[in-house]
Amino acid sequence: MTPEDLERFMRRAIALATENVEKGLGGPFGAVVVRQGEIIGESANSVVQLNDPTAHAEIAAIRLACQRIGSFNLEGCVLFTSCEPCPMCLGAIYWARISLVYYANDRHDAHRIGFNDWLIYQELNKSHEQRSIPMFRLLAEEARVSFDLWERSAIKIPY
Amino acid sequence: MTPEDLERFMRRAIALATENVEKGLGGPFGAVVVRQGEIIGESANSVVQLNDPTAHAEIAAIRLACQRIGSFNLEGCVLFTSCEPCPMCLGAIYWARISLVYYANDRHDAHRIGFNDWLIYQELNKSHEQRSIPMFRLLAEEARVSFDLWERSAIKIPY
Numbered sequence: 394m395t396p397e398d399l400e401r402f403m404r405r406a407i408a409l410a411t412e413n414v415e416k417g418l419g420g421p422f423g424a425v426v427v428r429q430g431e432i433i434g435e436s437a438n439s440v441v442q443l444n445d446p447t448a449h450a451e452i453a454a455i456r457l458a459c460q461r462i463g464s465f466n467l468e469g470c471v472l473f474t475s476c477e478p479c480p481m482c483l484g485a486i487y488w489a490r491i492s493l494v495y496y497a498n499d500r501h502d503a504h505r506i507g508f509n510d511w512l513i514y515q516e517l518n519k520s521h522e523q524r525s526i527p528m529f530r531l532l533a534e535e536a537r538v539s540f541d542l543w544e545r546s547a548i549k550i551p552y
Numbered sequence: 553m554t555p556e557d558l559e560r561f562m563r564r565a566i567a568l569a570t571e572n573v574e575k576g577l578g579g580p581f582g583a584v585v586v587r588q589g590e591i592i593g594e595s596a597n598s599v600v601q602l603n604d605p606t607a608h609a610e611i612a613a614i615r616l617a618c619q620r621i622g623s624f625n626l627e628g629c630v631l632f633t634s635c636e637p638c639p640m641c642l643g644a645i646y647w648a649r650i651s652l653v654y655y656a657n658d659r660h661d662a663h664r665i666g667f668n669d670w671l672i673y674q675e676l677n678k679s680h681e682q683r684s685i686p687m688f689r690l691l692a693e694e695a696r697v698s699f700d701l702w703e704r705s706a707i708k709i710p711y
Contacts, residue, residue, distance in 0.1 A: 399690060403690045403691045403694075403695075404691070404694065407697070410695070410698040411697060411698040411701060413698075414701045414702045414705055414708065415701065417705070417707035419709075420702065421701065421702040423698075440624050440647075440711050441624065441709045441711050444619065444622055444623055444624045445615055445618055445619075445624060446618060446625075446644065446647040446648040447606070447611050447614060447615055447644045447647065447648075449647075455606060456606055459604055460603065460604075463603055464603055465599050465602075465603045465604060466605075467605075473690075475695050475698060476695070477687075479643055481639070481640050481641075481642075481646075483639065483640075483643075484638055484639040484641070484642075484672055484676075485605060485640050486685060487672045487675065487685065488608075488640060488672075490605075491685060492685065493688075494685060494686070495688050495689075495690045496687060496688075496689060496690070497689065498695045498698075499689065499692070502696070507710065512646075513643055513646045514676070517643075517673070517676060518677065526650060526651065526652065526653060528636075528652075528653040528654070529653070529654050530655060530656065530658070531558060531559070531562045531654045531655070532559060532566065532656045533656050535562075535566055536566050536635070536661075537657065538566070538570060539566060539569040539570040539572075539573060539580035539634060539657075540580050540661055540665050542573045542574065542580065543579065543580040546576070549573065549576065550578075550600045552578075552599050552605075
């Protein structure tokens with residue numbers, strides 16, 4: 394992609410973010426997934442609109458792109474996001490095998506306008522006991538069965 | 553919740569995981585969201601089935617629970633997941649404001665059967681340049697407009 398292409402796609406992500414706020418639809422975040430110079434999925438944040446805490450712009454754009462090409466694998470695709478991805482969205486980017494990410498605002502900018510991405514980044518590195526949402530282990534032995542089954546399965550589709 | 557309740561809900565999450573593998577529908581992961589002793593959302597992993605890399609059991613269960621109660625806020629709810637959440641799902645747990653998490657298998661167990669949760673936890677702590685999916689900043693000045701707009705907006709719904 395030429396520098397002009399990069400700026401064009403990022404401007405689209407920023408426009409989605411701006412429009413979202415102007416229309417009162419949700420947070421100032423937009424994202425665009427590009428494959429071979431073409432937008433195959435784009436979205437603004439729609440957490441409030443859809444009552445879906447996972448409906449961040451990047452997650453929604455990735456889901457739409459995957460539906461568009463009929464695959465859970467976005468290898469070779471580039472993601473343009475108007476703000477540095479939070480840990481949830483960064484995880485999704487890895488699972489989707491996006492090849493490259495461009496972002497505009499960063500997590501510190503997000504923090505300044507009241508979004509807690511930065512806090513979640515910190516929480517991830519804490520031990521389970523120290524986190525603000527505590528996590529406890531239960532029935533580990535019983536759960537092993539499903540993993541053993543997966544390892545032995547002849548019909549599984551690895552992903 | 554009594555210890556019997558805890559084990560009952562975790563067994564449901566494990567059963568969803570096991571059934572998913574037995575039927576060849578997807579990975580060995582299941583999750584259940586409980587509010588006031590009642591399951592309000594549950595799902596197995598359906599990444600392959602739906603061509604959706606974000607369709608992990610926890611994300612799907614959270615989305616269903618939110619639809620069920622008509623809110624993006626699951627404060628007071630408990631999540632039971634058959635495996636320790638990956639960074640994407642842990643992020644979703646924070647955004648959904650789940651109050652407590654129980655898990656059975658952990659990230660090391662998942663790594664042993666070929667799931668890269670562990671790798672993504674490591675990637676999150678690297679600088680952008682060192683990550684296997686590189687990230688670059690672009691048009692930071694232009695993007696600030698959407699954030700300024702959000703701060704000044706009289707119609708925004710904070711979340």
